[in-house]
Amino acid sequence: MSISKAKELEKKLTELKYREEIEEAERLAKKINLPYIDLSAIPINPDDLTILSEEKAKKGNLLVIQKIGRVLRLAVKNSEDPQTKQIIKDLQKQGFECRLFITSLTDLKKGWKRYAAIARAPKRIPLKDVFIIPQKELKEFKKSLQTIEELKKTISALSTTRLLTIIIAGAIEMKASDIHLEPGEKEIRLRYRIDGLLQDIASFPIKEYHFLLSRIKSLSDMLLNVHDVSQDGRFTVKISEDQKTETAIDIRVSVLPSGQGESIVMRLLGLAAVELNIEKLGIRPELFETIKTQISQPNGMILTTGPTGSGKTTTLYSCLNYVNKPGTKIITVEDPIEYKLKGITQTQISRRKGHTFAKALRAIVRQDPDTLMVGNQRRRKRKDSCSICPNRTSRIFHAPHQ
Numbered sequence: 001m002s003i004s005k006a007k008e009l010e011k012k013l014t015e016l017k018y019r020e021e022i023e024e025a026e027r028l029a030k031k032i033n034l035p036y037i038d039l040s041a042i043p044i045n046p047d048d049l050t051i052l053s054e055e056k057a058k059k060g061n062l063l064v065i066q067k068i069g070r071v072l073r074l075a076v077k078n079s080e081d082p083q084t085k086q087i088i089k090d091l092q093k094q095g096f097e098c099r100l101f102i103t104s105l106t107d108l109k110k111g112w113k114r115y116a117a118i119a120r121a122p123k124r125i126p127l128k129d130v131f132i133i134p135q136k137e138l139k140e141f142k143k144s145l146q147t148i149e150e151l152k153k154t155i156s157a158l159s160t161t162r163l164l165t166i167i168i169a170g171a172i173e174m175k176a177s178d179i180h181l182e183p184g185e186k187e188i189r190l191r192y193r194i195d196g197l198l199q200d201i202a203s204f205p206i207k208e209y210h211f212l213l214s215r216i217k218s219l220s221d222m223l224l225n226v227h228d229v230s231q232d233g234r235f236t237v238k239i240s241e242d243q244k245t246e247t248a249i250d251i252r253v254s255v256l257p258s259g260q261g262e263s264i265v266m267r268l269l270g271l272a273a274v275e276l277n278i279e280k281l282g283i284r285p286e287l288f289e290t291i292k293t294q295i296s297q298p299n300g301m302i303l304t305t306g307p308t309g310s311g312k313t314t315t316l317y318s319c320l321n322y323v324n325k326p327g328t329k330i331i332t333v334e335d336p337i338e339y340k341l342k343g344i345t346q347t348q349i350s351r352r353k354g355h356t357f358a359k360a361l362r363a364i365v366r367q368d369p370d371t372l373m374v375g376n377q378r379r380r381k382r383k384d385s386c387s388i389c390p391n392r393t394s395r396i397f398h399a400p401h402q
Contacts, residue, residue, distance in 0.1 A: 021104035028078065029102035037075055037101035039065065039111050046114070052087070054115040060087035063111040065101070070211055072096045075103040075111065095210030163208065164215055168237055170201065171268060172249070178268070183209060183261035206261070213255075213262055220253040227262060231255045232335065252338060269338050276339065278318040281311070295319050313338050316373060320344060323371060331367060333360045334375035349375075 022038075029036040048067040057063055061077040062084055072091060076084050079100050088098050167190065171179050176192035183189075187203040217224050220233025232254050239247040250269040255262050283291065294302060302319075306312045317339050324330055324343055335349035335357070345367070347360055357374070364372060 018104070018106050021106055025077075025102050025104045032079060032102075034079060034100050034102050037065070037103050039063070039075055039103050039107035042066075044111065044114060046117075049114060052091075054112060056087055057115075058112060060084045061105070061108060062087065063103075063108055065111075070095060070097055070207070071099060073099050073101065075101050075108065077103065077105050077108060094214075095207055163204075163212055168251075168266075171266075172237075172239075176268065179264075179266040181209070181212070181264040181266075183258065183263060185260060188212075209261070213264065216253060216264060216266070217255065220255075222253075222255060228257050230257065234337070250338070250340070276314065276317045276321045276341070278315075278322045281315060281318055291319070292322070295323055317341065320371070320373060328370040329368060330371040330373070331364050331369040332373040332375070333357060333364065334373075 026036045042065055044063075044065050045067070048064050051064045051067060051072065052060075052062075060083045061081060063075045064072055065075050066073040074088070078084060079088075079102070088100075091098055167179060167181075170176075171192055174192055174194055176194050177196075178193035180191040180193070180198065181188055182191070183206065186206065188206060188209045189203055190201045191198045192201055193199075214224055217231070217233075219235040220231075221235075222231040222233045232252075234250060234252045237249040237251055239249070252267040252269055254265045254267075256265075257263075278291070279288075294300070304312045304316055320330060320332070320341060324341070330344045332344060332346045333349065334346060337346050337348045340346065347355075347364070349355055349357055349360060361374070
């Protein structure tokens with residue numbers, strides 16, 4: 001037999017085997033009442049494909065073929081296979097709704113080859129800590145959602161990214177200082193702090209919350225698989241007015257484990273940070289003169305105290321802006337950095353990476369600072385000493401840890 005005839009015979013046998021696989025897959029689909037799908041005719045989004053790793057996809061004989069909101073469409077060889085069922089169960093625990101389609105093993109193998117194409121593709125620069133909201137969306141939000149009731153109705157039918165957009169856009173439009181997401185037994189409670197008071201905004205199903213929590217954690221550079229300890233982070237919301245103009249709002253995020261799940265509080269910092277002018281803080285004239293005198297001293301220490309939301313951070317940054325002159329070196333140690341200031345060196349604590357207050361301060365005193373601002377104070381048993389001040393010669397602004 002010639003080589004060409006052998007190849008032709010091999011091709012026919014392969015096609016015959018493939019047709020038998022398809023018929024077997026169609027019979028199985030009919031038997032278990034699931035639709036059959038031909039993957040060769042289905043375009044697959046690379047981002048959707050990577051929801052499952054190649055290793056897991058092959059282990060479970062399945063493939064993610066499409067993601068629409070919280071719904072995953074999965075092509076599987078056999079939905080009753082134990083490993084397939086376990087992977088589907090894991091996806092459901094993450095909050096996904098899985099819709100199954102039966103396909104042949106050959107089609108799955110062709111689909112798995114697309115992982116190699118993704119690996120060869122040039123890496124995109126991730127915008128992990130940036131969340132972009134077009135100015136157009138803010139205007140549409142303002143027109144279409146005039147009342148809290150309209151907002152409540154809208155939330156239930158949104159994708160995760162759209163839900164976060166609406167929540168943040170609502171807070172911006174209502175001039176809220178904080179966004180509270182509080183899990184209950186059956187619902188998530190959304191509240192805004194407006195003019196110092198918490199206002200109930202809406203409730204939505206817990207199922208929606210798993211996606212929202214993961215999205216916020218990812219943006220804030222938090223650990224996604226940690227649910228039993230508190231975490232802090234931050235991200236930036238950029239409101240794009242056109243291709244060249246953007247307005248940035250910093251959001252500080254706190255995640256706290258509770259009996260019903262993880263509670264989230266997001267503080268909007270950018271709106272309050274437009275002007276950090278000490279003269280516009282509303283301090284009584286006699287106190288204002290005292291403060292200006294004290295922060296202008298060449299050495300010493302100032303402690304700033306007060307309950308959460310009382311304006312400690314805004315006061316401290318306003319003072320730093322006041323003393324920020326060309327001839328001075330100012331360094332801050334914060335957890336996290338709340339406002340970004342020009343001409344000031346700011347360092348953020350990362351306990352995960354071992355960059356603690358103590359280590360940061362030991363390094364900073366070698367940087368020859370004129371002014372040092374420390375974001376938190378830890379108490380010791382001795383009342384006459386501060387545990388985070390290795391150097392008393394530089395002027396230090398303290399914001400006590402709450």
